[in-house]
Amino acid sequence: MNSLSDAVLAGAGEEEIERSPLPGEYVAAHLRAEDAAMFQGVADKDVRKALHVGAVPMPELAPDEVVVAVMASSVNYNTVWSAMFEPIPTFRFLRQFAAQGGWARRHDLPRHVVGSDAAGVVVRVGSGVRRWRAGDHVVVNPAYVDEQEAGSHDDGMLGDEMRAWGFETNFGGLAEYALVRASQLVPKPTHLTWEEAACSPLCAGTAYRMLVGDHGARMKQGDAVLIWGAAGGLGAYAVQFVKNGGGIPIGVVGSSGKAEALRKLGCDVVVDRREIGLDDTTGDDPARVLAVGKRLGAEIRRRIGRDPDIVFEHVGRATFGVSVFVVRRGGTVVTCGSSSGYQHTFDNRYLWMRLKKVVGSHAMNLQEQVETNRLIASGAVSPTMSAVYPLAEVGEAARLVQTNGHLGKVAVLCLAPERGLGVTDPALRARIGEDRINPLLTAAQARGGTS
Template identity: 55%
Template sequence: MSELLDAVRAGASPDELLDCEVPTRYRAAYTRLDEIGIFEGATDKDVRRSIHVGEVEMPELAPDEALVAVMSAAVNFNSVWTAVFEPIPTFYFLNKLGKRDPRHDQPYHVFGSDASGVVVRTGSQVRHFKVGDKVVISPAVVDEQDPLIQEDGVLTNEPIAWGFENNYGAFGQFCIVKAHQLMPKPAHLSWEEAAANTLCAATSYRMLIGRHGARMKLGDVVLVWGATGGLGSYAVQLVLQAGGIPVAVVSSEEKAELVRRQGCEHVINRSEIDFGDRGLSHPKGWRRLGEEIRRLVGEDPHIVFEYLGRETFGASTYVARRGGRIVTCGSSTGYRHEYDNRYLWMNIKSIVGSHGFNYQEAMETNRLFRLGRLYPTLSKVYPLEETAEAVRAVQTNSHVGKVGILIGATAEHQGIDDPAARERFGEDKITLYRQQ
C-alpha cells in the first residue's frame, strides 16, 4: 500500500503529503495492447475479458501537470469503447501522442474520464491549484498554445479526451492531469458523487445552455432521448433549471417514474407506444412520436437533445418544430444516420454538432453542482477490483444514470465536507438515483 495514498485517506496536511514519497508503481484498471483482436468474431464483446487490474509504472510529471490521488471515478461510454477496442483501438491514440510525449505510448492503457481526488504533487507551471486541494477533473485536454483556445477550447488543434485518447486516466490510484483540467470539488458531495458528473453534465450544458450549442431559452420545449442515461439525466435537470419544458423519452415505467421524481412532468415511455412495424426507422413511427409530444405539451419541440444516433435521428429531424434545432454529441446506436432532408431544409431546421466542452463550460457546470442547482445521478458503485463489472453494466445498459468506482476511498459516503449545505440542498435529491 502507498504511504502517500494512506496519508490522503487520513486527511494529511499539504506539508505531510509533500513529506511522503511518490510511489514508483500504483494499482490501476487497464487494457492491454497485446489483446487487440480478442473480440474478432464474437457476438458478445464482453469487456470483462479485456479489463485487467494490476500495478503499472508511475510516470514523470510534466511542468503543466498535477498528480492526483484518485478517491473515486465514474464510467462513461468511452470506457466501453476502450475495452472493446472500437471504433479503433485507443492504443492508436497513445502511439500518436507518444511521438511528442513518449510517456503515454505504453503496452497498457489506464483509462477512465471522470474522477475526484486530492492533488498530491504539482508541476512548476501549475498556478491555481496546490497540494492538498480536493478536486474534480475535467476530461477535456487542449493545446494551450493554439490561438483558437481564445475562441473556444473545443476548437483547438486535436483536443484530447482524457483517459480515452491519452494514458494515466481515472481508473487508477493516481492519475496525471493538466492544470486546466482541475476544478474544486463540491464540498457537500461524497467522493463518488463528485466523480460522477463532469463529462456528462458539462457535455449536456454545452449542448443546451452554452453559446456554442442549441442556446436554449426560457419556455423552450426540449425532447430528451434516453432521459435517465448519463447525458439525459443531466439534460433534464438543465432544462428544468433554465426554465424550459423537458419531454423525457425512456424505455420502461421504472425509468418514467424516476424522471418524474426529478421534476419532469412530461414523459414518453417507448415501451407503451405503438410506433408501427418499423418503429422509429419509418415516417409512420416519426408521426406517432410527434403526436405524442403534442398530446403532452400542445406543440412541437424547439430543441431535440440527440446522442443515440442511427436509431432515432430520423425521428429527431422530423419532430423538431419549424426553425427548431437538433443538437447532437454522439451516436451510441450507430454513426451512419438516415433522415428525410425535406423536413430539414423546407422547415428551416438546424443540426448542431457538439463535442465535449471547454474549460469555462466545465467550470460553469461545476459551479451549478456547488450551488446545489444540479444533482448527481449516480446509481451504483463498484470497487476498483470490479472495474470490469462496472464497465459491463454500462455496456449492457443495465444501469440508470452514472456508475461509479471507489478507488482511494475505502467506503461510500466519504469526503463530505459541508453536511449543512447537503441538508439544505436535499439528501433525497442528491441520492435519488441511488434509491432505485
C-alpha cells in the same frame, strides 16, 4: 496502500503530502494492446473480458501537470467503446498523440489506463503549476486542451489537438492515481462525497454545453426539449438543466422503471420508447423512422400542445432520423455522440424545407465546466449516481453501462475505502437534503439496483 495514500486518507496537509513519496506503481483499470483483436467476429463484446485491474508504473510528471490521488471515478460510454476496441482500438489514439513528441511520448504504451472522470486530492504539482497545491480537493474536467493552439484560445474545443482525457490519452481516472493537466482542474463541490462528485464532470459538462452554453442549442425559457436516453448519464443532467432553465423536459426511456425514476427527477413528460415502436434497428428503415416520428410527434403534441424546440441527441443511428423529423420548424437537433452507431440517415426534406438546424457539440471548455460545477456546488443540480462499485469490480460496472442496465451514472471507488467520505461542508449537505442530492440512487435502490 502506501504512505502517500495513507496521508491522503488521513486528511493530511500540503507539507505532509509532499513529504510522502509517490509510489513507483499504482492499481489501475487498463486495457492491453495484445487484446485489441480479441472481439473480432464475436457478437457479444463483453467489456469484462478486456478490462484488467492491476499495478501499472507511475508516469513522470510534466511541468504543467498534477498527480491526483483518485478517490472515486465513474464509468462513461467512452470507456465501454475503449474496452470493446471500437470503432478503433484506442491505442491508435495514443500513438497519434505521442507523435507530437516531448511529454506526449509517455502516452504511447502497450497498456491504456482508461477513465474520463475523477474526484480526488492533488498530491503533486509540476514546476509550471501556479493555481493548485498538494491537498486541494478537485474534480477533473475531461477536456484535454492544447493551450499552444490558436483555436483553443477561441474555444478549448476548437483546437485540433483537443482530446478526451482517459480515452484519447493515457493515465486516466479509473485508477488510484491519475495524471492531469492543471488546466483540467475544478474545485470539488464541498457538500458531495467523492463518489457523488466523480459522477458529474463529463456528462454534466457535456449536457451544459449542448443546452445552455453559447456553443450549443442555446435553450431559452419555455423551450420544450426532447431528451433521448433521459434516465442515462447525459440525459439525467439534461433534464435538470432544462428544468432549471424554465424549459419543458420531454424524456424518452426504455422501461417503466426508468420512467418512474425520471419523474422523480422532475421530468414533466416521459415517453416509453417501446410504446412508439422504437428499437435499435429503427434508423435502418426510412419508413419506420417516419412512422415512429409521427407517433412520437403526436404524443408530444397531445401532452404539451406543440412540437419540441430542441432535441438532445446522443443515441445516434437508431434515433437521429426521428430527431430531425420531430423537432419543430426552425428547431435545433444538438448532438454529442452516437452510442447506437455513427452512420446516420435522415430525410433531408425535413431539414432543409423546414429550416431546422443540426449542431455538433463535443465535451466542454473549462469555463463551461466551471459554470456547470457552480450549479452543482450550490445544490441546483444533483449528481445522477445510481450505483457504486469498487475498482476491483470495474468490469462489472462497465458491463452494466454496456448493457444499459443502469440509471444515471455508475460510480467507482478508487482510493476511497468506502462510500460517504469527502464531505467538507456537512451543513450545506443537510440544507440541501439527502433525497435531493441522490434522486436516482434512491430510485435505483427501490427497483433493486446495485448500491
